[in-house]
Amino acid sequence: MALINETIKKQSELVTLLKKENIYTYSLEVGSACENHITVNGKECINFISNNYLGFSTHPAVLEAVSTALQKYGLGIGGSPLACGTTEIHYRLMNRIASVYGQESCVLYASGYQAMLGSVQTALGKGDVAVLDALVHRSILDGVILSGCDTRMWLHNDIEDLGSLLDRLKKKYRRMLIMVDSVYSMDGDWANLPELYRLKKEHGALIMIDEAHSLGVLGKTGRGLPEHFDMPNAPDIISGTFSKFAGAIGGFVAGPYEFIDYMKHTASPYVFSASLSPLICAGVLKSFDLLDEEPEWRQRLWENIKFFLSGLAGLGFDTGPSKTAVVPLIIRDTIKTMLFNRKIFEMGVYASPIVHPAVPPAESRIRLGVMATHTREDLEKTLDVFAKVGKDLGII
Ligand SMILES: Cc1ncc(COP(=O)(O)O)c(C=O)c1O
Incomplete structure (x- = not known):
């Protein structure tokens, strides 16, 4: 009886292909604490991948x-x-x-x-x-x-x-x-x-x-x-x-x-x-x-959520029904989603691509976690990066 069946083989082939094309961004090696900036594969990035919304893990x-x-x-x-x-x-x-x-x-x-x-x-x-x-x-x-x-x-x-x-x-x-x-x-x-x-x-x-x-x-x-x-x-x-x-x-x-x-x-x-x-x-x-x-952390989080959501809407991104620190950037295409995530990573923003089977392919998205510890500069730089990559890939 073979342990490695067709389903396992197919999945393994897909991951190998994504890695070869350099668009695989799961489980990259993190080399720092989970703050507004995070070191990933030796590169410092603005951190949009975590759920550490209030930044308390390093308080x-x-x-x-x-x-x-x-x-x-x-x-x-x-x-x-x-x-x-x-x-x-x-x-x-x-x-x-x-x-x-x-x-x-x-x-x-x-x-x-x-x-x-x-x-x-x-x-x-x-x-x-x-x-x-x-x-x-x-x-x-x-x-x-x-x-x-x-x-x-x-x-x-x-x-x-x-x-x-x-x-x-x-x-x-x-x-x-x-x-x-x-x-x-x-x-x-x-x-x-x-x-x-x-x-x-x-x-x-x-x-x-x-x-x-x-x-x-x-x-x-x-x-x-x-x-x-x-x-x-x-x-x-x-x-x-x-x-x-x-x-x-x-x-x-x-x-x-x-x-x-x-x-x-x-x-x-x-x-x-x-x-x-x-x-x-x-x-x-x-x-x-x-x-x-220290209620100021929650206040800062909400200021950041409002600024970021309105910035994304202004650029023409689809953020679905989001009203909180969980912000989806709905792209509706698996490959474009993986590509978007790779390109923003190259430009210093680390986030998470969510594709099938986590969501149906037509719901493919980047999932972003806003933090209270993001500075205005972090958010503005991220919006600039998203605007450039979004236009290059025909998403906005
Ligand atoms: C809505 C929801 N419930 C439960 C969990 C599971 O929590 P944990 O990751 O702390 O085990 C998660 C984690 O992703 C979640 O998003």
């Missing part, structure tokens, strides 16, 4: 908190959460997140991906249905597989479509969980929480939100989508990650005490995986402090 106060925790705990805690993996600092972080979201309880995961798997697996099972926005993150889809529930999708952000779907489903299923990304990871628009809540009440459903790209960004104090709409009690379950707002790693789920407690004893991505390092907990706790103590 001096965060580094100090991590180094204090390092002295106390060492590199990691060497066990799963139910064994020796729940330190005093893990408890402090769980309590902090529960209070940030006004929820009874919280649990930490080693990654945001695992947090999504654990949420869906715990909330749903056979006889239940996951009701998903068509653009939810892959981690939610994988959680559905793990849970064994049925799944139905509605058109992205189309409340009418969701309403009629729930109306049909409620006759058949004992439990319906509406799942959305607070901010969509490829389009940068956000979920309509007030309308979701109205439908939840009307049809007797539950709501889970994925706060990955929303925490630290939306809301007057950065407490995400529920704060943005002033609806702290609208979601039943809130999942999220530390890989965006803190530029780190790790995830969480917040919700009612009994639900979280049950999850802590049964969710396989929690029980059968090592605990988040206390170093990360220390850095993330400090990042939560910074949300309150």
